[in-house]
Amino acid sequence: MSMNKAEKTCYMCEKLATSVEHIPPQCLFPEQKDLPDGIDLRKQLLTVPSCDEHNSKKSQDDEYFLYSLVMLINSNKVARNQYFSKIKRAIKRNPSLLKKFTDASSPVKMQNSQTGAISNTRAFHLDEDRFNGIIDRLGRALYYKHFNEKCYNHIKYQAEYLLATIDPKNSYELNKPIQETSEQADGWFSNSKYYGENPEVFKYQVLEGNQSKIMRLHFYKGNRLLLIFKQNS
Ligand SMILES: [Zn+2]
Numbered sequence: 001m002s003m004n005k006a007e008k009t010c011y012m013c014e015k016l017a018t019s020v021e022h023i024p025p026q027c028l029f030p031e032q033k034d035l036p037d038g039i040d041l042r043k044q045l046l047t048v049p050s051c052d053e054h055n056s057k058k059s060q061d062d063e064y065f066l067y068s069l070v071m072l073i074n075s076n077k078v079a080r081n082q083y084f085s086k087i088k089r090a091i092k093r094n095p096s097l098l099k100k101f102t103d104a105s106s107p108v109k110m111q112n113s114q115t116g117a118i119s120n121t122r123a124f125h126l127d128e129d130r131f132n133g134i135i136d137r138l139g140r141a142l143y144y145k146h147f148n149e150k151c152y153n154h155i156k157y158q159a160e161y162l163l164a165t166i167d168p169k170n171s172y173e174l175n176k177p178i179q180e181t182s183e184q185a186d187g188w189f190s191n192s193k194y195y196g197e198n199p200e201v202f203k204y205q206v207l208e209g210n211q212s213k214i215m216r217l218h219f220y221k222g223n224r225l226l227l228i229f230k231q232n233s
Pocket residue numbers: 010011012013014015050051052053054
């Protein structure tokens with residue numbers, strides 16, 4: 001692809017780009033030194049041009065997002081590997097980082113969508129504003145990368161793995177709608193192609209309708225997130 005002036009502005013705004021933003025954050029992809037010999041999970045990482053303000057690396061949101069994912073029960077062994085290597089090092093450097101997460105947790109019941117089994121687990125309370133900002137930028141970056149146009153509309157999202165409540169008594173009932181949406185999405189996307197060269201870490205799918213476009217993002221195999229984009233008018 002040739003670079004023209006338009007491609008050098010930030011994926012989020014009209015400022016000139018000064019760096020690149022990785023989609024999703026680069027820290028989600030293990031470094032080769034943290035993996036068994038020969039495995040490369042940083043193949044052809046996706047990037048978009050970014051200004052300083054909209055580069056998530058500079059705000060430490062990347063680390064926050066990584067923590068929020070690797071602790072999920074549906075994450076695969078690549079995620080756990082990231083926890084035991086990269087995150088352990090980060091915690092050693094700055095113990096208060098992880099503490100912010102683990103202090104804010106409480107028990108919940110979750111149903112496995114495949115087996116129907118209900119298990120007891122713990123939910124981590126996310127900083128909602130921060131998480132919304134992270135997903136918004138991630139969505140705009142991926143949209144720009146995939147469709148080669150900037151998204152200026154509001155983006156709705158549904159993290160299929162996030163629990164709606166931390167109240168242990170009725171978390172199961174309240175989380176049912178999320179699980180139902182997730183099951184519906186399994187149907188919508190059952191024949192959709194996967195994009196992404198490192199599917200163990202991240203892959204995504206795309207559906208294009210008349211009114212909207214939907215993307216389904218898969219992190220560490222088991223954690224899915226829907227992004228709903230209204231068509232640019
Ligand atoms: Zn920008």
